Amino acid sequence: MAQKTYRLEIGGKMYEFAEGTTYLQIAEQLQDPAKPPVLLFSVNNRLRELYHKVSADGKVEFLTIQDPSGFKTYQRSLCMMMLKAIRDIAGDDRGYETSIHYMVSDGLYCTLSDPKKVTDEFIGAVFSRMQELHKQHLPIVKKNISTDHARQIFREMGMDDKDRLFRFRLSSRANMYELDGYRNYNYGYMAHNTSVLDKFALTRYEDGFVLRFPSMEEPDRVPEFDPVVKLFQVQKKSLEWGDMLGIFSVADLDERIVNGRAKELILTQEAYHEKQIASIAQEIAAHPKQKLVMIAGPSSSGKTTFSHRLSTQLSVYGLNPHPIAVDDYFVDREKTPRDASGDYDYECLEAIDVEQFNADMTRLLAGEEVSMPTYNFKTGKREYKGNVQKLGNRDILVIEGIHGLNDRLSYSLPPESKYRIYISALTQLNIDEHNRIPTTDGRLLRRIVRDARTRGISAQSTIARWPSVRRGEENNIFPFQERADVMFNSALIYELAVLKIYAEPLLYSIDPLSREFAEAKRLIKFLNYFVPMAPEGIPMNSLVREFIGGSCFDV
DSSP, rough: OOOOOEEEETTEEEEETTTTTTHHHHHHOOOOOOOOOEEEEETTEEEEOTHHHHHHOOOEEETTTTTTHHHHHHHHHHHHHHHHHHHHHHOOOGGEEEEEEETTTTEEEESSSSSSGGOOOHHHHHHHHHHHHHTTTTTTEEEEEEEEHHHHHHHHHHHHHEEEEEEOOOOOOOOOOOOOOOOOSSSSSSSBBBGGGGOOEEEETEEEEEOOOOSOTTTOOOOOOOOOHHHHHHHHHHHHHHHHHHBHHEEEEEEEETOOHHHHHHHHHHHHHHHHHHHHHHHHHTTTTOOOOEEEEEETOOOOHHHHHHHHHHTTTTTTEEEGGGGGOOOOGOOOOOOOSSSBTTTTTBOOOOHHHHHHEEEHHTOOOOOEEEEEETEEEEEEEEEEEEEOEEEEEEEEEETOOOTTEEEEEEEGGGEEEEEEOOOOOSSSSSEEEEEEEHHHHHHHHHIIIOOOOHHHHHHHHHHHHHHHHHHHGGGGGGGOOOEEEEOOHHHHHHHHHHHHHHHSSEEEEEEEETHHHHHHHHTSOOOOOOSTTOOOOOHHHHHSOOOOOOO
16 A cells, blocks of 8 residues: 655645654755755644654645744744753752743843852853753654643652642643753743854843843854843843742732732732832932923833833823824825835834924924824825924923834934933743743733723734834834933733733634644743733723723723
8 A cells, every 4th residue: 555645735735744743854855055954833823843754745844943933943942951050050950940031132141049159160061061962962852742741750850830730720731841851831932952052151240140042143252241231130130020020920920810919910010110210310400401201112102101101100290291192193194115025114214203202302492382293094195183392391201102212213412402312121030931922912911901902903903013022122222222311110910910901812713724823823832831910900091901991091
């Protein structure tokens, strides 16, 4: 009997492969030596690991570190190889228990339970052991086991966060990965072998160290370490505040919710935000020459609500704040530049009438009356509706827009007149000690919920647009963030448990055959870790209200 074969479309060409052929074998056969190694594949828009075997016809795409899903796979796999190396060096010494936190430059910031053990000798030993593991070409093997068995393994290995997290896991099975006897649970797909993990570096930094890796754009090298100091300090402060509350991981949050302490947590978090905003307002009020408060940050950071809350606090100091949205200075739609895909690029500075913005702000600073524009997003035109502004001695402009920290936006305005604020949602929670929550996930979920509620935009469309939004942030926001006089972290420690209620139905509505379904599936799995939290009790001025609704502000 002839062996059954299947037809696969790969790179626009048709191939036939025998039933049972692994996708790893196919990837090795078709690998372009000029490109990075294949880490993952998708078949009919479903992500899969390379050990899977051909069992049906389909359209296949092989993914490398230059693809978003492949990049995340490289990161996760490199983390496991590092944790294996640390275990090999430290054995069962609890002082070397490792936590993986947030991004610093092009790497992940990590700490040990005993900071004194972070030495140059330790860093060098771990790096050397990782190089050995890479050269040994060791397989990373997935094993599907019962959840109870997984929890037993976690307890034996001292992984308390994972053990408690799986208490809230409904599934009776779990996927564990094993590397040369070292076992761990990883949120997401993994590489098949240490042979593909060839580019990495370790650098001591602050109280810990940074695991560094290549970028998607330059996969052949690890870039120079260039930490974003102000952003790091904000993230560190948020992490320390979460630790002070006893909430480091999702399991900590879940336990608070099921124990009936959600209301207390909401009030504490909101008070913390209000204290920070009040402190910023006090700083601004102490410098009367600063007439322009420039607020910038990436998509779904809560800039609008923040500007309203800051305005309220400025009023406490006798100032008269006037909010201005830079979006009202968009050029007419037909003059808007287009991106590489041919879509309107609203994220670039050229989408703003910079000359008119500077002219109006200069006149306001000079004490003149200025007719202020409003951009009509339906017609794609600027309109003037009789909104006339004139600055008095106690008046101050609160200007919000993604280019607020770029001096090209306000090139003609005196530097001493500006107070710059960078705002972003920097999630301080980890899934567990080894699996971080990317800050982009929180912002994407915020945007999915808001787009559906306020603009009637489907989750599928929001996810499809997200890569373009991210490119705009990389080009127009992040390069200027260190210019801020102050940074504000808008993430709420409880918000993902609330967003879960609104986001899940939207994600389930995405067509399973669409390209966006893989990302929707990943987000659904991610949200499964959270016990849902009802929005009752969240104040009307909370930043999360900008996304779920019920805000007292016009957002």
